[in-house]
Amino acid sequence: MARPKRKRLIQSPPTVEGFRPFGVPVGNLEPVVLLYEEYEALRLMDYENMKQEDAAKEMSVSRPTFTRVYRKARVSIAKALVEGKAIFIDGGNFHATDFWYRCEDCFRLNMGEKAVKYCFYCSSPALKRLDQNE
Ligand SMILES: [Zn+2]
Structure with a gap:
């Protein structure tokens, strides 16, 4: 049986529910979903400027798990920027x-x-x- 995924600790929620691009009619907007733990990984690494090892500890996860979450966050953000998609920050596997x-x-x-x-x-x-x- 698969081990249940450990919940990632998050210090504070995102300040907004998401972002949307300029120049795209609202009806045509396709969102990219950024999970709460992905937002937190980006915040710790790119906003707080932490090292991956410390950020992983902060979120109570292993370093490989952290790396995976962080990478997925960056891919989603890049996709939204390049393809002109909205970003919804929602859901995930976390606790506070x-x-x-x-x-x-x-x-x-x-x-x-x-x-x-x-x-x-x-x-x-x-x-x-x-x-x-x-
Ligand atoms: Zn109020």
């Missing part, structure tokens, strides 16, 4: 140590150590949980 929500009214991220029922910014109850994935 705190609670993340996106407010469906003001679209801001709400993060904290405890579960919340209302948006910190606009008090809306329309919060979508982001730190869990099925």
